[in-house]
Amino acid sequence: MHIHGLIEDSATLANLCTRLAAKPYVVVDTEFMRENSYWPELCLIQIADDEEAAAIDPMAPGIDLTPLLDLLTENEEVLKVFHAGGQDIEIVYNLTGKTPHPLFDTQIAAMALGQGEQIGYSNLVDTYLGITIDKGARFTDWSRRPLDKRQIDYAIADVTHLSKIFPKMLEKLRKTGRGAWLDEEMERIADPENYHNDPDEAWQRVRISSRKAEVLGRLKALARWRELEAQGKDLPRGRIVKDETLADLASNPPKKQADLGRVRGLSAAWAGNDIGARLMAALADAVPMRSSELPARDDRKPPLGKDGALVADLLKLLLKIRAKEINVAARLLARSDELEALAAGQREKLPMLEGWRYEQFGRDALALVEGQLGFTVRGGKLKMTRTEDPA
Structure with missing residues (x-):
């Protein structure tokens, strides 16, 4: 892979973006500072495909980031790949009012592949590439100039490693047939409303x-x-x-x-x-808050009660069993508050009762609540069994 020197001028950046615009995907990462500010201060942008990688200095005098921002937010033919990209996406939104699209988040993909709830980048690199990342520059002050070679090498490695990992993850998702599971999640994190600060x-x-x-x-x-x-x-x-x-x-x-x-x-x-x-x-x-804005009272939700709490515990056990069976992070299937709502009688507006989540978990969760599913121990292992309709 060709690694460019630090890009500090508009012409070089525009040429890079022209080449990347013809590629099927780009991997993106940013370095920023926000400890002492309201707005994150963008200090470095790293981008790569399967052939070249570069770090771009957004603080360079006179540099025009428009070609890069257009690539990220306007080009629908290029997939943008991030790892735990929420803050990176927020920065792009603050600059443009738009979010990168279409996008792919490797942390969420790892959940669908049974690699943990929130696998960190260094663990992902170790798992797929067997490389231990040097974290020495992790807490550097990215706003200081000039950046030294170690800082730039560290930053670019984030995208060069991920550019090798992404195709491997994609192949695993295709083999397991779980790519479609992620479509809804990726659209959710790409929704500009998530980053609008009213x-x-x-x-x-x-x-x-x-x-x-x-x-x-x-x-x-x-x-x-x-x-x-x-x-x-x-x-x-x-x-x-x-x-x-x-x-x-x-x-x-x-x-x-x-x-x-x-x-x-x-x-x-x-x-x-x-x-x-x-x-x-x-x-x-200040004026009294309108009734339509008042937060819902907890007591307006279906009461859980002691029996409901026990049912919620059984649902959590079922979730653990099912997540282990299909090798997927439990949090991708359902959240604890959803399980409690189901145990309390709620049946609408629960993601686990829709789409692929219903097929993989929600159907059985509903059956358990309605007395059509139970647990047995066979050979020292907990199993789920269908029961007679209680009606």
């Missing part, structure tokens, strides 16, 4: 016990204010106000700005500074 919905990330419309209305206003402050200052949300402080302010709103100096989690300066004034203005503008 300040009016930021309150949903904050844990609060109250369901009072007035309290949640204040929380919504405060969370929106914090989101806009964090975006404008390019600081992590917690650097503005921590979640627990935000919840406390919503539950026990100060009557005047001077009271902010006594709020745990805020400095005394908030009693008289501009940011404190903006917080108080957000509180003053």
Whole structure:
């Protein structure tokens, strides 16, 4: 494989993208920093196919990333391959308002191949290529320039290794017939709505016990204010106000700005500074949350009860057995909250009762709940057996 030098100019990048646009797939990875900022700072982009690989410096003066971003978001003929690509996809979305498509995530594919719930990249490389990755540059400051050879070699290895692993995984998926299982998952992670950050919905990330419309209305206003402050200052949300402080302010709103100096989690300066004034203005503008926005009460869900909890435990046992039988990560078949909902009587809007999940697990899960499936021990091993219809 030909490894290019660090690409720092628009013409070289455009030529590379022209060649890659004719390939069936490209492998993509990024290096970024976000510990001290709201927006992830894109520091390096690595890309490869089966013949060439390069690292691109998005911080290079005057470089035009348009050909690369178009390749990722506009070219439907090229499959984009990531490993645990959520944050990489988020970065592309922040730059373009679009997500890479079509895409393939090797971490999710590994779940369908029975290689664990969330296999790490280094373990994936070791499993498929027998290579131990040098992690020495893992926690480097990617924003510093110039980047040295060790940093660039480390970064490019992420895509050169994955470009060899992807065809092997694809062949395994074809042999097992599980490629179709992943289509829904890949479309889900490619959905731009997953990466859209609406300040009016930021309150949903904050844990609060109250369901009072007035309290949640204040929380919504405060969370929106914090989101806009964090975006404008390019600081992590917690650097503005921590979640627990935000919840406390919503539950026990100060009557005047001077009271902010006594709020745990805020400095005394908030009693008289501009940011404190903006917080108080957000509180003053808060209105009770509309009933249509209020989160559903837990008691509106089907009650689980003691017997239901036992049924949920049996479903979890069934899930373990079935996942082991077909050699797939259990989390790809069903989540714990789905099992509890099924045990409590819910039958709609459960992914495990649809499509391939129903065929592989949901049908038996439903049969167990309805008394048509049981467990027996044969030869020291737990087995599932069909029972007579209880009706």
